[in-house]
Amino acid sequence: MQVGLEGRVALVTGGGRGIGAATARLLAEAGARVVVAARSADEIEAVAQEIRRTGASAEAAVCDVSDPEAVARLRATAEARFGAVDILVANAGIASSAPLSRVELAEWNRLFAVNATGPFLCAQAFVPGMVARRWGRILHIASIAGRTGAPYIAAYASTKHALVGLTRSLAAELADKGITVNALCPGYVDTPMTDHSVDRIVARAGVTAETAREKLVAANPQRRLITAEEVAFLVVMLCDERARGVNGQTLGIDGGGFLG
Known part of the structure; x- marks a missing residue:
């Protein structure tokens, strides 16, 4: 079975390495034109060049997703290069761990700015175009920490639970507009x-x-x-038209580490 995304424009945040880079490559392989976004210019340009060497289309765009103005520029760059974005993969994320007593408010806010506010800002930027075309796919890369909890990750887990809440609310709001919104929760x-x-x-x-x-x-x-390619594979599958019934879900990719 092949997934055909020819004619679609995909944007991947946190696309310079790991899950984001693997997802950008696989979306391009499926036929999408891909915008690879992250804060590191060198990393995203390397991924974009790798994709272009295969004959596919890719553009690198520097962006800090916690900055509203940077996200607005990202939208302008994507649309100028390829047209309106059909697929948004909100993958940019950061992590830290510490006992509750040692979690500084600044660190709490830093994690929320990237892991929760970033996807919110990206949704605000790109959903209107999806609504206008009555087609869109939004994939939030959350974490098993967004389905459970563990010692020393109160801040990180809270951001991922927030992302799951955003996923479910957007899925309900956009379900009748041809848009699906799902969260992937890797171990x-x-x-x-x-x-x-x-x-x-x-x-x-x-x-x-x-x-x-x-x-x-x-x-x-x-x-x-888990491998980054396993997560990327599920992202691409959920972009297929045949997956349009999957909406508002938190999908675990953890080998059975969380059953629920």
Whole structure:
């Protein structure tokens, strides 16, 4: 079965590496013209060039999704290059961990600005065009932390629960307008963000990096880290016209780590 996205324009935030880069590549492979957005110009340009070398169309656009003016510029760049955006993958995210007593308000606000306000601003920017065309796909890359909780991640988990709430509310609001909105909730993925999680465990617990990584692997009943390509695959599948009945869902990609 092939997913055909020819003629569609996709935008991926946090597209310079990890899940975002894998998603940009797979959307392009399915035929979409892709705007790769993130704060790192070098990373997104490398991804865009890789896509263009395959003969597909891609544009790199620097953007801090927590900045309303930057998101407005992102929309202008995308529309000037490829036209109106049909597919929005809100993947940009940051993480940190600390006991509640050590979570500074500034850090709480920093995580919410990127992980929750960013997708909200992107939705405000791109949903009107989708409504006008009566077709759109919005994919929020959340986390297993958006379906449950764990020690030391009160701030991070709260941002992902907020993102799930945004997903469900937008799905209900836009269901009769040809737009679907879903959240993907991966477990630990083999990406630089998980590498940072390993570093934090090493620093906090005084264990080796190998032991720390084994702890994360053990959270998946399949005893492995999820790959970025697995998440990207589900994103692309949900963009297909045959997936239009899937709306307002939080879809786990965690090997069965959360059953509910």
